[in-house]
Amino acid sequence: MPELPEVETICRDLKKSVVGERIKEVVIFDHRVIRFPKPAEFQSQLRGAWIKGIERRGKALILEMATSRRKRRFLVVQLMMTGQLVCSAQEQKTALTRLTFLLCNKDHLHYNDQRLFGRLYLVNDLNEISYFQSLGPEPLAKDFVCSGLQERLQKKSTLIKPLLLQHSFVAGIGNIYASEILFQAHIHPQRVAKTLCSDEIEKLYQAIRNILARAVKRRGTSMNTYRDGYGKRGQFIQEIQVYGRDTKACYRCGTPIERMVMQGRSTFFCRWCQA
DNA sequence: AGGTCGACCTGGCAGC
DNA sequence: TGCTGCCAGGTCGACC
Numbered sequence: 439m440p441e442l443p444e445v446e447t448i449c450r451d452l453k454k455s456v457v458g459e460r461i462k463e464v465v466i467f468d469h470r471v472i473r474f475p476k477p478a479e480f481q482s483q484l485r486g487a488w489i490k491g492i493e494r495r496g497k498a499l500i501l502e503m504a505t506s507r508r509k510r511r512f513l514v515v516q517l518m519m520t521g522q523l524v525c526s527a528q529e530q531k532t533a534l535t536r537l538t539f540l541l542c543n544k545d546h547l548h549y550n551d552q553r554l555f556g557r558l559y560l561v562n563d564l565n566e567i568s569y570f571q572s573l574g575p576e577p578l579a580k581d582f583v584c585s586g587l588q589e590r591l592q593k594k595s596t597l598i599k600p601l602l603l604q605h606s607f608v609a610g611i612g613n614i615y616a617s618e619i620l621f622q623a624h625i626h627p628q629r630v631a632k633t634l635c636s637d638e639i640e641k642l643y644q645a646i647r648n649i650l651a652r653a654v655k656r657r658g659t660s661m662n663t664y665r666d667g668y669g670k671r672g673q674f675i676q677e678i679q680v681y682g683r684d685t686k687a688c689y690r691c692g693t694p695i696e697r698m699v700m701q702g703r704s705t706f707f708c709r710w711c712q713a
Numbered sequence: 714a715g716g717t718c719g720a721c722c723t724g725g726c727a728g729c
Numbered sequence: 730t731g732c733t734g735c736c737a738g739g740t741c742g743a744c745c
Contacts, residue, residue, distance in 0.1 A: 518740070662738075
């Protein structure tokens with residue numbers, strides 16, 4: 439579930455609550471969420487480690503750790519569909535808590551995950567994780583420019599909607615924002631990427647930046663399981679135009695919003711507004 | 714090589 | 730009430 443705006447929100451929250459703190463103990467309730475190294479090693483290497491910083495790349499959270507041997511390590515958390523990383527002063531463990539970092543200041547940092555798709559890694563180098571090797575440009579970064587997007591779109595013969603979901607093409611866009619971005623840009627999800635004209639690409643570029651930035655400002659979209667770093671819901675749901683609104687009237691023209699399945703994923707659009 | 718499709722998991726909900 | 734089948738926001742490996 440969490441896409442770029444949700445992960446960015448969690449990242450900013452945790453920057454305030456856990457950076458500078460030290461891990462006293464790692465309590466593992468379900469070892470399946472730990473992908474690397476082995477759970478016992480994961481636990482022992484993080485015991486006593488300092489959290490030096492936190493950042494986001496794509497939909498991944500990267501916690502920079504200084505371990506007891508003063509070695510720099512990266513704790514990488516991919517929340518996938520249903521993962522949550524929530525910091526609280528009380529214990530607040532739930533049935534879905536898979537792992538808890540007990541901090542020396544008595545706070546609890548819980549990793550909750552309903553579907554167990556999420557993953558945690560502890561690595562020396564981010565390139566040990568294949569996700570980072572193939573990650574495309576950050577859409578909110580200064581160097582993400584329209585001319586670059588145009589150049590890359592012109593090489594793609596795939597449909598635009600699934601292309602927006604490919605993290606190697608642009609980092610961080612997921613299924614909700616892909617539908618919202620194409621609606622704002624007036625582009626039909628089944629358009630072949632390389633057939634977009636420069637006017638449409640300009641609109642697409644603006645929509646990517648605008649929607650993601652506004653969603654960050656509103657602290658993300660809570661459809662179902664997403665919660666921020668304090669366990670609270672996001673507010674961008676109030677600005678959603680098409681996602682999950684099939685059969686309801688388009689806010690712009692009144693035509694019923696339609697749902698179709700593209701490559702196994704629900705896609706929402708307005709037939710009238712997105713030619 | 715680029716594009717597409719299932720598998721990975723669990724829980725909630727609609728329909729019978 | 731209780732069962733079954735379907736659906737879910739991401740990613741990766743296998744296949745064409």
